Amino acid sequence: MAKFIHTGEKPGKGNYSCTNCGTNVNLGEQDKMPPCPKCTNTSFSRE
Numbered sequence: 001m002a003k004f005i006h007t008g009e010k011p012g013k014g015n016y017s018c019t020n021c022g023t024n025v026n027l028g029e030q031d032k033m034p035p036c037p038k039c040t041n042t043s044f045s046r047e
């Protein structure tokens with residue numbers, strides 16, 4: 001089951017996709033999840 005990650009969390013290094021538009025966001029170890037660059041959605045799933 002998918003675990004959702006939200007804007008402002010630090011989920012760790014990896015690829016995440018916006019649950020609204022599917023845009024890919026790549027984060028490093030210490031990066032905070034930004035809002036989706038396309039639709040400003042704040043919910044993501046780990047790829």
Ligand SMILES: [Zn+2]
Nearest residue numbers: 018021036039
């Ligand atoms: Zn989006």
